[in-house]
Amino acid sequence: MYDVLIKNAKLVSGEMTDIAIKDGKIAALGTITDVTATRTMTLDSQVFVSAGWIDGHTHCYPNSPIYNDAPDAIGVTGGVTTVIDAGSTGADDVDDFAELAKACQTEVRALLNISRIGLLRQNELADKNDIDLPLAKQAVERHPEFVVGLKARMSGSVIGENGLAPLKSAKQLQHDCGCLPLMVHVGNAPPTLEDIAVLLGKGDILTHCFNGKPNRILTPEGKLRSAVKDAMERGMLLDIGHGSASFSFSVAEQSIEQGILPDTISSDIYCKNRINGPVFGLAHLMSMFFTLGLSHEQIIERVTANIAKALRLETKGQIVIGCDADLTLYEIEQTPVTFTDTEGDTRTGEQRFAPLAAIVGGNLTLTDRGHTHHVFHS
Ligand SMILES: [Zn+2]
Known part of the structure; x- marks a missing residue:
């Protein structure tokens, strides 16, 4: 029995994996079937998961x-x-x-x-x-x-x-x-x-x-x-x-x-x-x-x-079994966006990182965007 099971997590490489969390750590990766978890989240193809x-x-x-x-x-x-x-x-x-x-x-x-x-x-x-x-x-x-x-x-x-x-x-x-x-x-x-x-x-x-x-x-x-x-x-x-x-x-x-x-x-x-x-x-x-x-x-x-x-945070920064279950769930939103540097110069882009949720040691916090996202209401 896992605490959290994330199904269909899309990594930055485009690779898909399931991620199981137990006691604040990443407990299993790959295709995870026939197991139960206190909370299961099934993501859709728009949602990326990276290390926190x-x-x-x-x-x-x-x-x-x-x-x-x-x-x-x-x-x-x-x-x-x-x-x-x-x-x-x-x-x-x-x-x-x-x-x-x-x-x-x-x-x-x-x-x-x-x-x-x-x-x-x-x-x-x-x-x-x-x-x-x-x-x-x-x-x-x-x-x-x-x-x-x-x-x-x-x-x-x-x-x-x-x-x-x-x-x-x-x-x-x-x-x-x-x-x-x-x-x-x-x-x-x-x-x-x-x-x-x-x-x-x-x-x-x-x-x-x-x-x-x-x-x-x-x-x-x-x-x-x-x-x-x-x-x-x-x-x-x-x-x-x-x-x-x-x-x-x-x-x-x-x-x-x-x-x-x-x-x-x-x-x-x-x-x-x-x-x-x-x-x-x-x-x-x-x-x-x-x-x-x-x-x-x-x-x-x-x-x-x-x-x-x-900073030698040895248990963070990667999605590896045994590491801290710190993950960020996000989308890449296609939208015009303006950036201003500290000299007053601006640049415009067409896409942005749109975070949906932070998982820290297995505990989920939704962002404003996450609160309205269908993935978290199933
Ligand atoms: Zn400073």
């Missing part, structure tokens, strides 16, 4: 005074099964956040801000006294499941007069914490992206990778900066982190044309850019990548397997 979508850069600590949201508002409500909060909390508030996260339908994980105060202020790395490595290490050790990595926001407005010192501290902490993944934000210089990239490599994720600020990954001539290229060759990953100010179609198009693709697609979402745009939700940004030439499969990979691998 993971948004690798969000802000969803509800008590942050500047960038906050409710995890479920950016998670299961939009078909996203796991949200990664990128540094809203540091050592001071991570306990509170971990406690709040337990009550959510969405799986919540955190990248610990290397500043103990997290996003209590915009310039959390401007006061050296807030970078307390032993305190941060203890916070990591208190939350071996919840804290999956570290976050350092390396832009002029955040670091004040501290130059590269916060990044050097972040690398030290990363080393002291078993080489946890480190997400580094780039914004306005100083420091320059070259100076940042020299320190990055395997295990590091550069977020806001297609930002349109002068401190972008491309030179004024449109070539990839050599320091960034070298860091990528050492294993540094590129993450979108669209947000309210960090995504340029022009940079994205010039990069993708040269074969520089993001490794992961994330939103940098919080309540304001969710409600007023330009982010709206992960599905919206995933759809935007159709207009940038990525395939359905390439887009799904970037919000499932790639981000799970980058």
Whole structure:
């Protein structure tokens, strides 16, 4: 007896499978007959099933005074099964956040801000006294499941007069914490992206990778900066982190044309850019990548397997027996859709990802569209 049985699941490859779930895990795949389940869903040929979508850069600590949201508002409500909060909390508030996260339908994980105060202020790395490595290490050790990595926001407005010192501290902490993944934000210089990239490599994720600020990954001539290229060759990953100010179609198009693709697609979402745009939700940004030439499969990979691998979420990001029963059910809707980047440029597309449901550890949450879909009323 299974808890959930999904019949006729269409995978992104077009392949069909049944998926059985028991005790929060994927228990069987393939053609499953002669078994019973507490809940059986028979899908139609329009509905795709992928591993649960993971948004690798969000802000969803509800008590942050500047960038906050409710995890479920950016998670299961939009078909996203796991949200990664990128540094809203540091050592001071991570306990509170971990406690709040337990009550959510969405799986919540955190990248610990290397500043103990997290996003209590915009310039959390401007006061050296807030970078307390032993305190941060203890916070990591208190939350071996919840804290999956570290976050350092390396832009002029955040670091004040501290130059590269916060990044050097972040690398030290990363080393002291078993080489946890480190997400580094780039914004306005100083420091320059070259100076940042020299320190990055395997295990590091550069977020806001297609930002349109002068401190972008491309030179004024449109070539990839050599320091960034070298860091990528050492294993540094590129993450979108669209947000309210960090995504340029022009940079994205010039990069993708040269074969520089993001490794992961994330939103940098919080309540304001969710409600007023330009982010709206992960599905919206995933759809935007159709207009940038990525395939359905390439887009799904970037919000499932790639981000799970980058953050070492070993039981997530794939549909494999024994993995967490985190799945996203969605359609590809043919409809005109307009996307606006953070420079005010727009592009139009003809199709979009339309999430119907998120299944987290076997528990189903329908999106608005899912609520009215016939598949869930049989
Ligand atoms: Zn962010």
